[in-house]
């Protein structure tokens with residue numbers, strides 16, 4: 001028997017926010033945070049409440065911020081050191097910032113990040129957070145969608161959860177940044193990506209991880225970077241990973257954001273997957289991303 005899908009209440013009045021305004025946005029996660037100007041140096045108390053909002057809601061949205069790259073780096077660093085972003089050329093003069101751009105001339109039905117993933121889960125220490133700011137948005141489309149991986153785990157049967165708890169996933173960048181993918185990246189006109197044999201390396205992470213800050217358990221596999229299950233045959237891995245990929249990204253677990261200029265999303269990669277929609281042919285979409293370091297996933 002599976003349990004029913006009941007989104008977890010995100011916060012309660014005993015823990016009201018005092019420094020910022022936090023309004024729940026989606027049923028499966030997401031909150032809009034207001035009452036704060038991220039271009040300023042933030043008090044520790046404000047930073048602590050933003051972190052709390054991220055932990056409670058998994059992804060938070062700030063409207064109308066318009067940060068410079070330097071300000072975005074300063075904001076990100078309040079939540080931890082910079083996480084390396086191999087293969088992607090950073091923005092000139094801003095080594096901690098990458099551009100996520102789709103040019104108006106690109107007509108392919110996919111874009112950077114359009115397969116479900118948790119950012120760079122192939123690293124030994126995958127990032128905690130990503131901060132994405134909209135610099136140029138299409139008149140329609142171009143949304144980002146996140147899927148709540150606490151719900152993905154909690155809605156599986158006890159038997160399936162028990163089996164998954166004993167398993168480890170094999171993560172690799174090979175299908176994203178292996179040399180044979182260079183042709184695909186060359187289609188992304190506004191980005192400079194260099195594929196390499198380094199992408200063939202593998203990392204083992206638990207299929208079910210315990211979030212280091214909330215202590216809650218969630219699924220930690222994704223379509224883009226989880227290439228196998230440790231100690232399983234290929235056909236067994238594929239069967240299980242296909243099931244988990246479909247289960248973990250079902251609509252009931254998702255929250256979707258339609259971008260406006262100056263919006264910022266700050267999300268927790270440890271308990272979310274996400275993807276970008278490529279449904280705005282003929283228009284340019286331009287974002288900048290900073291990435292906050294995380295730690296080695298543990299059971």
Ligand SMILES: O=C(O)CCC(=O)C(=O)O
Pocket residue numbers: 100112113114119130132143144274275276277287289
């Ligand atoms: O452009 C987006 O909406 C998301 C980009 C993405 O997937 C990423 O930065 O990891």
